[in-house]
Amino acid sequence: MNSRLKFLLLNLFLLCSLSAMAQEKINIGEKQAISSAILNEKREIWIHLPKTYNDSSISPAKYPVIYLLDGEINFEYYTGMSDFLARPPYADMPECIVVGIKNTERTRDLTPTKSQKKSPVNPNVILFGDSGESENFVRFIQEELKPFISKNYRTQDYSILVGHSFGGLFAVNVLLTHPEYFNAYVANDPSLWWDNKVLISKTKSYLEKNKTFPAHKFLYVSQANNEEQNKNWNSEMTQAIEEFKGIVEKNGSLNYKHHFFESEVHGTVSYPGNYDALKFIFKGFRTDIKKLSKNPQLLEEEYKRFSEKAGSNFTPSETYLNVVLKFMKSNDFKESEDYFINLKNSLYPKIK
Structure with a gap:
């Protein structure tokens, strides 16, 4: 394969790649x-x-x-x-x-x-x-x-x-x-x-x-x-x-x-x-993940307080619990990790 053909094929590949990338869209609604x-x-x-x-x-x-x-x-x-x-x-x-x-x-x-x-x-x-x-x-x-x-x-x-x-x-x-x-x-x-x-x-x-x-x-x-x-x-x-x-x-x-x-x-x-x-x-909704390492019960207590203030029931999302668990695991807070595993399983039980 001569160099000119290689050059053309390379350009064609790049154009196809750019075209595929250009088709990706970010939708907000x-x-x-x-x-x-x-x-x-x-x-x-x-x-x-x-x-x-x-x-x-x-x-x-x-x-x-x-x-x-x-x-x-x-x-x-x-x-x-x-x-x-x-x-x-x-x-x-x-x-x-x-x-x-x-x-x-x-x-x-x-x-x-x-x-x-x-x-x-x-x-x-x-x-x-x-x-x-x-x-x-x-x-x-x-x-x-x-x-x-x-x-x-x-x-x-x-x-x-x-x-x-x-x-x-x-x-x-x-x-x-x-x-x-x-x-x-x-x-x-x-x-x-x-x-x-x-x-x-x-x-x-x-x-x-x-x-x-x-x-x-x-x-x-x-x-x-x-x-x-x-x-x-x-x-x-x-x-x-x-x-x-x-x-x-x-x-x-x-x-x-x-x-x-x-x-x-x-x-x-x-x-x-x-x-x-x-x-x-939503003042009072945010919790301090670092404080949860020493006092894991604090998460449920703070959500209870916020729910009473808001007049509606709010619970920690599964996404947030996954973030908390990752933090506990990476910092070797074993007792807190176990607590949040149990909390996650009680709030979001997996259907077997």
Whole structure:
């Protein structure tokens, strides 16, 4: 074989190899479509499954579900963020299924009342004329989307609702009207100015009637620095969020966190807000693997404490137990290794 032919064959081999490599894809989710009788339209949803969801080396697990509004904007970064925070052995949260809900008529779906706000340039024009149908949208999520997800995926009975701006307004409204629908609510820079601060009035009425918020519920509110970055713009939003903060903190019964982001504006606050929200909601989930070597019972004790706080039962995942066992074995912590072998077998018995 002459050198020219060898050269051609080598190039052909390299091209084939590169072509095969180029065909490998990294997928972060899948698209599904649901025909909604409530909304009278087809809705597109984007679904991200945890890294271990299809791992055949472990027992099939069930996962909490995060319902993410404005899915077309937030889905790509949010899924990577949640996977990062759930990575062992430093997991700050459990692995979760993320369901991004794509918009069709955003203002219609996310606002609780019909707008009466007149245009500042033309008083004959009512702004946000298609508003006020959020009750139908939450019915779609609760009665159609959630059953679809539970039927087609392995879900744990724990869910989070995440929204920004009008989506944050929607999340707060669902907490006040249907608090049982979700375990935790995230409202990034919520538009609480809406309809002369109607949700501020609704919050006051809710507390007058019920005295306290339901037990084990979480609410996280981020606030952007709209006043500093945009002088004389959106002061109504800032005032409404501050007023809501004062009411909730005075009550003291809700697992609540408010975070003001000095360096963020309305359009950017969701990213750091969502990261901080997940850390807040799942505070107490992370365990110190080094401490477990001397006190293996600590793992079950800490999961019990976290479950009581969350109002739902959480157990160590098989993936995490495998990491713990590897650590115990490599460091020759024999007694702790035996303890975790027994724990793993009790939580994830292998079918023979």
